[in-house]
Amino acid sequence: MAVCARLCGGGQSRRCRRRQRPNQPDQSSDSDMDEEEEERIEGRRKSYGGGGPESGSLADLPPELLVEILSMLPGTALPDVALVCKRFRQIINTETIWRRRCVEEFGVMDDLRKMEVGGMSSYDLYVKLLHPYRHILGLWQPDIGPYGGLLNVVVDGLFVIGWMYLPPHDPRVEDPMRRRPLFRIHVWESKKATVECMYGHKGPHTGDIQTGKKDEFSTKCNQTDHHRMPGGRQEEFRTWLEEEWGRTLEEIFHEHMQELILMKFIYTSQYDNCLTYRRIYLPPAMPSDLLRPGLFKGTYGSHGLEIVMLSFRQTSARATKITGDPNVPAGQLTLDVDLSRPVVLPDLEQQRNIEELSRLVLEVQEEARREATQASGAAAGASGAAAGASGPAAGASDSRQPGPGIAATDHPEAQPFVLPVGVTARNDMYPRTCRRCFYGTGLIAGHGFTSPERTPGLFVLFDQDHFGFIWLELKSFSLYSRLTDHLAHAHAPNMEQFEAMLCNMQSWTS
Known part of the structure; x- marks a missing residue:
């Protein structure tokens, strides 16, 4: 605020401020250079017709220019600016400034002038409604x-x-x-x-x-x-x-x-x-995401349609329930997909065979278990190695890289897709082509979220707005379609806050 006061001519001059600090040590050469620069600036002001420290100040600008400048400040900063001087206080009462704050900060558009005709100002709208809520x-x-x-x-x-x-x-x-x-x-x-x-x-x-x-x-x-x-x-x-x-x-x-x-x-x-x-966030999008994260509507058998939030973490895709049912409540991780483990679909005839599809998925699951066991054993051996070793034992860390085509920018050619005979779906309107398939697990439980367990399944990416999951044990298929509504003020500030929110969601319903 002191800076603003000097700009509008209400503060002390430079020499007065220096006289108030007599006990300070001598200024360095850098300070001398600053003083010389100030003198040059003062000379420029006088060359344009100014006669003192007040001339050329911000407060001397034309009112319409001041309105334009101050309307760029956030509404929360304007009360402090109004304390600088009488002129600033008068300018900040201008309706144009508050109208712009309502539009830029809260998206209020067409109704402002109608509101003003009715006797309520944009200032009232901002201060008494938009800012408090x-x-x-x-x-x-x-x-x-x-x-x-x-x-x-x-x-x-x-x-x-x-x-x-x-x-x-x-x-x-x-x-x-x-x-x-x-x-x-x-x-x-x-x-x-x-x-x-x-x-x-x-x-x-x-x-x-x-x-x-x-x-x-x-x-x-x-x-x-x-x-x-x-x-x-x-x-x-x-x-x-x-x-x-x-x-x-x-x-x-x-x-x-x-x-x-x-x-x-x-x-x-x-x-x-x-x-x-309780507040929830949409996940931040990353360049490596398989598809744009967000909210999807999905079928859950006799439970009807539910809303899930699709998010990504390293090489996994996760679908968290926003709405739930008596078996698996809202907040639980309904799908957990390993994007480093793609599943190559056979031809259409073999796709119709549920046993063949189950064999492919279970082979990937067994491979994942073996690698996890080996990595666990190697890590245990490395922890018992003699001190001074230069690095972990071979195989102590998982060096697998994500499977090809994980990045959202990669668009492999679509391949034919059909549900196996015996797999139930709420309707037959699912896409008949898909882009990628991955091994994953789905969460199932008894009534009241009793005996929850993760069961293997197949995650099917159809396009940027649709994906599906085949629950092998249930012989059921869930189709998910993106929620396309524009949701303002909804994205997480960063990935850390989003991850913390997901943890809290699970604790709410556990």
């Missing part, structure tokens, strides 16, 4: 038992809105995500931020948001009577389903029984009580 923007996972979920909090027009993302109806994995608003925040009345619950048949009503721990917040509805219907819970649930599916409960019950159970659980627990949300 910036910490809840981004992706969150609700604490709903094993089911999890995906909440995206965004700036939407003149609102901050929390959208719950639901997978498409089973088995339409290519359909877009379904969105439902859970809450919204605005500053319409009395220019004070107001939180509203958006669920129910009576329209928006009062709610509350509490931010306590870092990367966590809670929501609460203050008028749950707005969720009620005269016929009670059954009528509420039936009406909700008919609005959601466009069909009656009886028409969809037998076909989607498991999904209905999930929906009823979410319905009865989500909107009447206080819910807690």
